[in-house]
Amino acid sequence: MKRLTLLTLLLALCTTVRAQDTPAVRARVEPDSIGIGDRFDYVIEVDKDLVQVVQFPEFTPAHHGEIELVESLPVDTLSREGRRLRLLKRYRLAAFEEGRYNLGAARVLYADKNIVDTLRSHDSVYLEVTTFRIDSTSQSIYDLKPQKNLPFRFREISGFLYLGAWILVLLTGIFFALRYWLASRGKGLGDLFKPAPPQPPHVVAIRALEALHHQKLWQNNRHKQYYSQLTDILRTYIDGRWGVSAMEMTSDEIIAAMRTVELQDKARMDLTAILRDADLVKFAKATPDGEQNEADYLKAYYFVEETKLVNDGPETVEDEQIKMKN
Incomplete structure (x- = not known):
């Protein structure tokens, strides 16, 4: 009887030591309350031994269309004490519908020697999404205002008019210079448009x-x-x-x-x-x-x-x- 009691105690002790050696998983959201369209971070922390291997999941929101993944940030090492490491993984998300969402428990794939298992955080993570509240008793609601017609101003087209005037002056100067050049050679403007004489x-x-x-x-x-x-x-x-x-x-x-x-x-x-x-x-x-x-x-x-x-x-x-x- 004493031997059976001692064996039971040893098995319980080994189970406790093994449980202590298993990586610990925690999850949270930052912040836990946002407005519609705002972004928030879903954070997973893992405390593990140096030789243990963990793999963070590809985050897929359960509430499709209401919560969307914006960015998956790389894994960061928060601290190291001896053989113990604390890892952190952030998922940047955005919410587009009002309500309280249960994002569930975080899941991490764990491998150690011949052991492959899925670890979960103890508690589910919740997010509160709020919207703007309008008090119609104290705030009046108005229709959209129509487009306002502004009076016509000369300076709006003055630049085009000045440019057109300068072009007209330039063309007039070219015309008279060409006319003078042709007259000095005994020709007129009509000579420019005459067909070339036929060749012999x-x-x-x-x-x-x-x-x-x-x-x-x-x-x-x-x-x-x-x-x-x-x-x-x-x-x-x-x-x-x-x-x-x-x-x-x-x-x-x-x-x-x-x-x-x-x-x-x-x-x-x-x-x-x-x-x-x-x-x-x-x-x-x-x-x-x-x-x-x-x-x-x-x-x-x-x-x-x-x-x-x-x-x-x-x-x-x-x-x-x-x-x-x-």
Whole structure:
């Protein structure tokens, strides 16, 4: 009997020592009474041994929509005495509904050697949320006031008016300066909007021939396109130079029309050769060699150079066209 009593006492003592070694958990709110929309801190404190491991929970408020988590602050060490540590964890929350809330007991996960357990604080935590109280007997309630219309003031737009006046003065000065500059050169303001005078037909033709040469059409076996563009350049030049509607004529009609024009025999023969070669390529699907292609290009180039109008006197292109018609 004595041995049984002694064994019971030893078991009770071990249980008491183990209970003392288990970390202690406490919880509170700071402050415990707030107004709607205010923030408060849910605080958990743990006293534990140095080798014991505790894990604070991810705080999820039980009253969803009424209490919301704003910020979870890192764990802080409040004190250390020998092997004992005091840890503190803060959760910053906000409440949006009036009432008294039971936030429950704090829960902390605890691990020590082969022991894994959930520790709870002894008491539940309560929060009081209040709102503004309006005494309608002593305070009168009024409707919202309508928007007040203020009188118009000149200074509200004076800056825009001054800016517009300065811009008007600047534009006027630019106008008269430009007018004076043009008058000193014998021109008027209307000369600024006149279209550029048309370029002489031979200038247009030479530029078109140079552009055609850079395309390298016949070098890429595009002979038909090459001769079509070459003859179109000559037709346009003949129309602009002598007033012959060559764009609407066949090769034979162009040759016949050019018999009334004063030309050197070489120029007439070159024009005929180019038109005949072009017809063979376009209609008979002939494929000339590179030497012939280059030769026809040079014939067209020198035809323009040898027949271009050199304006040494009062005679112009229009004068020569009138002379041909007569």
